[in-house]
Amino acid sequence: MDFKTALEFAEESFLAETKKSPTDLQKKIFEKAFEGKTYEKIAEECNCTDSYVKEVGSDLWRILSSKLGKRVSKKSFRNVFEEYDRSSSSATQPTTKLPEVETRCRQDWGEAPDVSIFYGRTEELTELRRWIVADKCRLVALFGMGGIGKTSLAVKLGKQIQNDFDRIIWRSLDRTPSLNIFLTEIIKFICNEQETNLPPTPSDPISLAIECLNLHRCLLIIDGIEAIMETGKLAGKYREGYQDYGKFFQKAAQLNHKSCVVFTSSEKPQEISLLATRIRQVRFYKIGGLTNEAAKQILLDRELVEEKEWHDFIERYEGNPLALWMISATVVNLFAGKTSDFLKTGTVFLGQVEGVLCEMFDRLTDVEVKVLCQLAVINQPISFSRLRDEISLDISSSVLMNVLESLSGRSLIETEVGQDLFRLQPVIRKYTIARFCQISS
Ligand SMILES: Nc1ncnc2c1ncn2[C@@H]1O[C@H](COP(=O)(O)OP(=O)(O)OP(=O)(O)O)[C@@H](O)[C@H]1O
Ligand SMILES: [Mg+2]
Known part of the structure; x- marks a missing residue:
């Protein structure tokens, strides 16, 4: 294994274990240990004391050992990595590597928040339970504006239906991991890395992940996917470098497996609406306010x-x-x-809610802001045709439609139930006027 591959593997394993990247010193120690240097030599080259380098080094080996389920030391890490590399290069048929189905239910709630104080949402929980447990949905997306309770509802739901699953794993996308790192960790958790020869960095993580989701009945909850969505463009596009998440969601929706992927977002990815219209086991739930x-x-x-x-x-x-x-x-x-x-x-x-709104509004395009300003000034529910006639913006009907869909996908405009009228919530209107209207008018 060459140094670059070894370092990448070490970094990914470290991140998966600690949710942090290794420090610069840890990387330097790794590099010099890879070259076979003694701790004394490394200390000299890094301008540190011997004891400090040994301490940082042993911390690094301990973390890698814990992640790989095998003792890793300064002497042995190259051999251990080589072993993983060999199993990875013969991993073209991942099915042969996956362990037999085991029945024990394992759960990893990561940094899921405590939901001991949680009121109402009985209807939402009943409906979502039915979708997941009775209808065996493969992909369920929870949408709603900032602070409406998406994360809390997803945790509560997971806790309530845990008995229906062999594996439960919760992850937030706050730290925007690449899909490879994200799925590698998920795969290892689902398939219990201690008992398998899974490659450290699978060559086709999406297919392998779907296989794992078919091997065990898993509930994979992914929180806050707006973190990987583009800002400054109409809602629903992935950021550069994160488009493969969309492919994963598509495969999780389209392919047969026995698990359910639930995600929360304040922004609806574009492909989800389309998938939900075509596939019965794909649904999205718009979360409104509390009763x-x-x-x-x-x-x-x-x-x-x-x-x-x-x-x-x-x-x-x-x-x-x-x-x-x-x-x-x-x-x-x-x-x-x-x-x-x-x-x-x-x-x-608005008080401290302003911070949440500020984050949501920072994602908007200029034309979305302009349309919001118009809606704020009109200040009453309005139909598409009236809005098109009254709006003092030089945009075509189709652009206006795209913009309204985008704003609705971000939960910034509401549609009156059973009517074709758009409106702004008072809080959104207030914030729009305070932040933009003087500027744009
Ligand atoms: N059903 C509920 N009962 C009581 N408090 C709730 C309920 N749902 C959410 N909360 C509280 O409201 C706040 C916002 O909830 P949460 O973080 O789940 O919203 P969110 O939609 O995920 O927000 P964001 O868009 O910032 O991710 C939290 O303090 C949470 O504890
Ligand atoms: Mg949240």
């Missing part, structure tokens, strides 16, 4: 007063749990917990 009853539980926890007045407050924030948790803290601090006094100020106060 009045569930939202009230949050306000009770915050110890707001005058319960009879809460309805308007919940409506103003459209049951968005993040907004309710954050703004109710302000109501307690500045208005002695009285929502009516707060609402009398007549302002749609």
Whole structure:
């Protein structure tokens, strides 16, 4: 194995084990150990003490040992890597390498948040459970605006249906891993790397991952895929270097396997709508605000007063749990917990919700911003044809349609139930006006 391949393998294994990349010093130690240098020599060349280099080095070997399930040391790592390399190059038929099905259920919840405080969502959970457990959906996508509760709902759902699965794995895409690194880790978890000869870096990770998903019944939950979506373009396109995630989702949707991939996103990838119309086992769920009853539980926890007045407050924030948790803290601090006094100020106060909105708006194209501004100024539900006639923008009907679809895919515009009318939530309108309207008008 050459040095470049060895270093890549070490970096991937390190990242998979620690969720961090090795430090520069660890990489240097690896490089010099690869050249067969002693710790004394390495210390001299790295301008460090011998003991420090030994300490950092042994930490590195310990992490690699733990990831590879085999003792790795400064002396042995090249041999261990060679062994993996050999098994990897004969991995053209991955099926032969996968272990026999075992029945034990294994779970890895990674950095999934605690959902011990979770109110309502009974209808959502019932429907999603039916899709996954009874209808055996292969791909389920959860969409909704920032802070609406996508992550929390996905965790709660996973916990509720865990008995239906042999494997549960939760991963967030916050750190935007490449698909190869992501899937390699998933494959190793599903197939229990200790018991297999899986290659360290599979040559076709997508096919191998689908095989694993067919070998065991797995629930793979991928949180926050907007992190790998492009900003500054209409919604739903992957960032440069992440398009292969789309291929993975397509294969997970189209090919036969016995698992379910669930992902959450504030932005709908373009191919998902198409897949959902063609394949019964692919569905997407748009998550709305909490019901009045569930939202009230949050306000009770915050110890707001005058319960009879809460309805308007919940409506103003459209049951968005993040907004309710954050703004109710302000109501307690500045208005002695009285929502009516707060609402009398007549302002749609954004407070810390502004940060969440700012992230969502940073993703928009100029033309999306302009259309949002128009909707904010019109300030009432409006049909497509009226909007097209009233809009003071020089864009064709088809561009306007694309823009409205994109804004809807980002949950920034709502459609009135059973009607063809678009509208903005009060919070979105307020933020649009505050941030853009003076500029664009
Ligand atoms: N059903 C619920 N009951 C009580 N609190 C909730 C509920 N759902 C979400 N929350 C709380 O609301 C906040 C936002 O939830 P969450 O992080 O799940 O939203 P999100 O849609 O994933 O947000 P983002 O778009 O930032 O990823 C969190 O503090 C969470 O604990
Ligand atoms: Mg989230």
